[in-house]
Amino acid sequence: MTAKRGPNPRPGILDIAPYVPGTSALPGAGAVVKLSSNETPLGPSPRAVEAYLEQAAHLSRYPDGSARPLREALAKLYGLDAARIVAGAGSDEILNLLAAAYLGPGDEAIYSEHGFLVYKIAxxxxxATPVPAPERNLTADVDAILARVTEATRLVFIANPNNPTGTYLPFDEIKRLHAGLPEHVILVLDAAYAEYVRANDYEAGIEMVATSENTVMTRTFSKIYGLAALRLGWAYCPSAVADVLNRIRGPFNVTGPSIAAGVAALADQPHMEQAVAHNTVWRARVAEALDRIGLHTTPSAANFLLVHFPDGTSAREADAFLHQRRIILRRVxxxxxxxxxxxxxxxxxxxNAVLEALTEFMDGAR
Structure with a gap:
């Protein structure tokens, strides 16, 4: 008897390694210290929570199809043209919309060697064909990226700062990268962690979008604004690109509660600045403490540290050791x-809990 065959996806789909998020829970009872997903420890603004809860009385109504209140709030905060802002279900959706609009068989897209996994998946x-470009000192290398541009290149993805390294490209390097790209290639600046950067030579991408026709900046409310569960992101685009994305996105791709919470979060800038200040202080303290126990970290401009284990120790064993103490980091x-x-x-x-546990682990490994 011949087995029945079901529908098959397009060639190549089953070759894609699905994105696996960081571990979020452990078996057994007891509280967990979850430091695996780059979430803000301060949580969302109370004003955002209140706005979200108020939307419970309106769940039978469709949201504004263009997320107009959110786009107008963003435009006011950053001095942007609201018509050039596209909202999405997280910046992940924006990244996938860009791939859907500008990539197909025979096309290529470039990203840095240790760039966000979603780029390759999209x-x-x-x-299309993914083209990774080698990095220099765990930082995107402009020359390596430009050397891989061909007639088939359509998109270049740059996470700035990058996840999981935390490194960033200064704005002069971003300008040099853009200047070296053909006009038909879109430079996608993924600035998910932009709010955490306090370096004078950094610019998230607003200026580049304002002065070119082939740059898109993507942002998220998942990190510093603490709204990861709501899946809310946005992009600032040239008018032509915004028009394209609006043609293919879902008609109600951002929920009403998400829009309301996002608007309220933007209105509470003191809460956001408090999160920045907390991160700046503790990122330095944690890096220094890790260095003292023999764990090197990559200098980071974001809200996380890439912790490198020396020869003779194992990150996998450290991860298991931390799990025994109800602590979750992200394997990479x-x-x-x-x-x-x-x-x-x-x-x-x-x-302090993770530092104490890692100190114990390193002492046992010596």
Whole structure:
């Protein structure tokens, strides 16, 4: 008897390694210190929570199809043209919309060697060829990227700062990268962690979008604004690109509660600045403490540290050791770091707990 065959996806789809998020729970009872997903330890603004809850009385109504209140709030805060802002269900959706609009079989898209995994997935999902560019000192290398541009290149993805390294390209390097790209290639600046950067030579991408026709900046409310569960992101685009994305996105791709919470979060800038200040202080303290116990970290401009384990120790064993103490960090083998863990900066108590546990682990490894 011949077995029945079901429908098959397009060639290449089953070759895509699905995105696997950081571990979020452990078996057994007891509280967990979760520092695996780069979430803010301060949580969302109370004003955002209140706005979200108020939307419970309106769940039978469709949201504004263009997320107009959110786009107008963003435009007011940053001095942007609201018509050039596109909202999405997280910046992940924006990245996938860009791939859907501009990539197909025979096309290529470039990203840095240790760049966000979603880039490769989005490229492959639309039949295009992913082209990783080597990094220098765990930082995107402009010359390496430009050397890989061909007639088939359509998109260049740059996470700035990058996840999971935390490194960033100064704005002069971004301008040099853009200047070297053909006009038909879109430079996508993924600035998910932009609010955490306090370097004078950094610019998230607003100026580049304002002065070119082939740059898109993507942002998220998942990190510093603490709204990860709502899946809310946005992009600032040239008018032509915004028009394209609005043609293919879902008609109600952002929920009403998400829009309301996002608007309220933007209105509470003191809460956001408090999160920045907390991160700046504790990122330095944690990095210094890790260095003292023999764990090197990549200098980071974001809200996490890439922790490298020395020869003779194992990140996998450290991860298991931390799990025994109800602590979760992020393993990053799929990013090309088999002997490193990514550590999100948490609350004071969480940071101290992970430092105490890693000290114990390193003492036992000596």
């Amino acid at each position: 490229i492959l999902a639309h039949g 083998e799929e990013y090309g770091f088999p002997n490193a863990l990514r550590l999100t900066i948490g609350t004071e108590d969480e940071n």
